[in-house]
Amino acid sequence: MPIVVDIDVMLARRKMSVGELAERVGITPANLAVLKNGRAKAVRFTTLAALCEVLECQPGDLLRWENG
16 A cells, blocks of 8 residues: 555654553554554544644654555
8 A cells, every 4th residue: 555654653753652652542552553554444534633642743744655
């Protein structure tokens, strides 16, 4: 898929665990793992906004497009 999810990069920069992020965002660790591993078919804007708020970043820090 040409959309790459860089949540793990931001987690490392913020020295935060997946469990802590999931709790602070209000989603299950399993759903966060699906998103983090690029297996999600969609992401709600409210979830993206919550991720950005907790990680103190922009959507472009979490998602990027790669050609083919």
